Amino acid sequence: MDVDVARNLHEVLANLPEGVRLVAISKYHPNEYIEAAYAQGQRLFGESREQELSRKAGSLPKDIRWHFIGHLQTNKVKYVAPYISMIDAVDSMKLLREINRQAAKCGRTIDVLLELHIAEEETKYGLTLGAARELLDGGEWRELHNVRICGLMMMASNVDDEAQIAREFDTAAAFFDECKKTYFKDDDAFCERSWGMSHDYQLAIAHGSTMVRVGTSIFGPRVY
Template identity: 50%
Template sequence: MAVNFNNYRQVQQQLEPYHARLVAVSKTKPVEDIRELYTAGQRIFGENYVQEMVEKAGLLPEDVQWHFIGHLQSNKVKYIAPFVSMIHGVDSLKLLSEISKQALKHKRVIDCLLQVHIATEETKFGLDETELFQLLDQAGSLSGIRITGLMGMASNTDDETQIRKEFAGLKILRDTIWEKYFPGTAFFKELSTGMSGDYKLALEEGSTLVRIGSLLFGARNYA
């Protein structure tokens, strides 16, 4: 399926009042589809798989901002460290330390989001509140990373009240951390919440980055 430009324009219009940004989730999608959306003005693309992201980065313009949005293994950080713009979903000090280490090898500072477990399902990755503050207390010496906000995935439910509560709670948590760890700074502002099915609720609850794939590219091909 080709890019759905009607949906793309609609999403961009909905983001504008909130000053939020679109992460076009291009995992499993061909380079040709990404290039079409790039030509339309999209610059931020999200990938879940390291090898796929590296291959696509080598075939597309250098001003693409690649966001890694999957669960990243520490031993694969080195492959994306030279070019990745932001890593969503960091959920351990080990991973954060490795990102910093690899970033410094390339004389870079990589923006990272800490993933918080906000859903009711036990299968999703992420830190609980205690683990989050422990990580923040330990991460101050890492000079190759910049923690710019939080990321969360809402419960897989049709209950909009539940989803809204989860998004709102994450925003409160971000603001608490901002005041405690990053007072007076402008960079700790990101909230990566909301996907194709719930991004409108996420925007209303403070999301600054929405991760949308199927609305733009159609259903994913897992073959």
């Protein structure tokens, strides 16, 4: 193993204040890297491809909490529903319904985050603020008893302009507050503000993030 995963992990963790959790993004990295982080106490890992995730979940320790971090197609939900801990990027009512359906089949409740599209890039998935309000106003999600909305997720624009990135994080934070007040006032589970990656997680924390997704800074460049 030519990456010092343990040292890198501790460097990242040293930058996280109390109350901010780390999802170690392990997609495209081998099991031995995950095992090295696991040995240091890391339990949250993020994957974005259903087949790779299933393979790893089958061969790695059972107390790992797997997050599905990529764009999840509805026809793939059934493959991850038995064991996924959280689906981080729900961007439609259709996907929410399917997660609920498959979770019910497995006799479990699956935690999810709603993905917001705030960045000025067309390539990103997610709900606009208007679409997120529409989904929540619709109220159908309240009838889905096997899925639990635990907060919001977003990815900032991939730019060097820190002021723009900070503005986008602030937009997400303000929208979280609006959602909490309007739809989740008495729901303690709705508490996660998930933004920040390897290159911007410290800025994200300064702008309200409670959950950062860091891969490259821990595991090095992806192994395709």
